[in-house]
Amino acid sequence: MRATVTVMLKEGVLDPQGEAVRHALGSLGFEGVGGVRQGKVIELDLADGTTEDAVKDMCEKLLANTVIESYQVELA
Amino acid sequence: MRAAVLTFPGSNCDRDLAVAFEQAGFDVTRVWHKDSSLPEGVDVVGVPGGFSFGDYLRCGAIAARAPIMSAVADHAGRGGYVLGICNGFQVLAETGLLPGALMRNANLKFVCKPVEMTVESNESAFLSGYDQGAQVVYPVAHHDGNYSADADVLDRLDGEGRVALRYVSNPNGSDRDIAGILSENRRVLGMMPHPERVVDPAHGGTDGATLFSSLLDSFAVA
Numbered sequence: 389m390r391a392t393v394t395v396m397l398k399e400g401v402l403d404p405q406g407e408a409v410r411h412a413l414g415s416l417g418f419e420g421v422g423g424v425r426q427g428k429v430i431e432l433d434l435a436d437g438t439t440e441d442a443v444k445d446m447c448e449k450l451l452a453n454t455v456i457e458s459y460q461v462e463l464a
Numbered sequence: 465m466r467a468a469v470l471t472f473p474g475s476n477c478d479r480d481l482a483v484a485f486e487q488a489g490f491d492v493t494r495v496w497h498k499d500s501s502l503p504e505g506v507d508v509v510g511v512p513g514g515f516s517f518g519d520y521l522r523c524g525a526i527a528a529r530a531p532i533m534s535a536v537a538d539h540a541g542r543g544g545y546v547l548g549i550c551n552g553f554q555v556l557a558e559t560g561l562l563p564g565a566l567m568r569n570a571n572l573k574f575v576c577k578p579v580e581m582t583v584e585s586n587e588s589a590f591l592s593g594y595d596q597g598a599q600v601v602y603p604v605a606h607h608d609g610n611y612s613a614d615a616d617v618l619d620r621l622d623g624e625g626r627v628a629l630r631y632v633s634n635p636n637g638s639d640r641d642i643a644g645i646l647s648e649n650r651r652v653l654g655m656m657p658h659p660e661r662v663v664d665p666a667h668g669g670t671d672g673a674t675l676f677s678s679l680l681d682s683f684a685v686a
Contacts, residue, residue: 401612404570404637450529453522453558455565456612 389434391443392462395452396427427457465490465683469510470536470552472497472527477513477549477660484660485510488676497530507683508545509536511552513605513658523566523608524554533559545589545679546652550606553644553654562645562654563621564613569606570637576605578669579657580632581643585625588650593678600671602657604635609656611638611645621645629655 397403406424413421430451432443443461452459467490469482482492485508493503497516502509516527527533533555540546540561548556556562569575578601583594594600613621618639621627629644636656644655659672 401567402570402637404568404572404610408572450521450525453525453565455557455563456567 389436389438390464391432391434392464393430393432393443393447393451394427394460395430395457396425397456398458401456465680466503466506467492467508467510468495468502468506469512470495470497470532472516472530474516474518475512475514477658481510481512481549481660484663484672484676487663488680490680495532497527497532500531500535502535502539506539508547508679509539511546511548511555513550513552516551516555522558524551524558527555528558537561540652543649543651547590548654549658549660550656553656554608556652556654561652562647563617564611566608567610567612568608569610574607575635578603579635581629581657582632584627584630587625588628588646588653589679589682590653590675591628591678592682593674599632601669602659602672603661604657606656609636609638611642613639628653
């Protein structure tokens with residue numbers, strides 16, 4: 389089975405990289421890009437039967453820094 | 465007085481930090497990240513700068529989970545001293561020994577230059593040799609030194625006098641110009657600037673030497 393973890397900066401935490409991407413899109417002529425937030429996607433190949441709670445534990449302990457980041461887990 | 469200096473894969477200020485401790489008069493042991501214990505009788509642990517584990521995932525994130533860090537957490541829990549510089553500060557924030565996080569510099573640039581700071585609190589073994597409010601110059605060299613914490617944490621740090629060093633001219637976007645902070649018991653200091661790079665006239669400055677000698681003196685008194 390596979391889990392996909394999406395890690396994003398929390399709402400309200402300034403994302404300077406996203407902001408730089410927004411500027412670059414503007415200078416390429418793309419109009420109307422009001423905001424860009426940049427995060428990361430982590431794909432995990434897991435033993436069958438691994439629970440969502442186990443993946444959340446991985447997020448809390450390593451994959452995300454919950455001081456500044458939030459995460460979402462999708463199992464497939 | 466005994467200091468242990470850690471080395472992770474990608475640490476690059478470990479030797480400089482060991483030399484700074486030695487120069488101040490510490491007996492220094494170098495400790496590998498895979499070790500699970502610190503040498504007997506260590507007074508202070510130095511967590512050095514560099515790019516531990518290639519800054520993969522987040523700066524300091526992998527190093528913070530290395531075997532030696534459990535021993536460092538135990539040492540801090542017993543009231544032991546810990547000094548984290550640059551990547552070492554990032555590692556200490558990732559372990560939770562210090563609050564907050566170090567984010568990408570606000571202007572996205574790697575900043576590498578001497579910076580002026582104010583000794584905001586000299587009430588720690590590390591900074592007792594400086595006058596309160598003194599201006600010191602240490603070099604910074606980092607891409608992710610933008611200290612960030614929520615308002616409650618920042619208010620607590622300010623209220624408890626735990627902001628040890630504050631930038632005079634903020635180089636990285638840090639909240640409240642914070643360059644270095646202390647733990648609640650004031651025995652864990654994390655800072656982005658590099659005192660170990662200014663401990664000899666040949667370095668172009670000696671402002672950092674006082675930090676290491678203050679620490680040694682504090683043990684001599686105790």
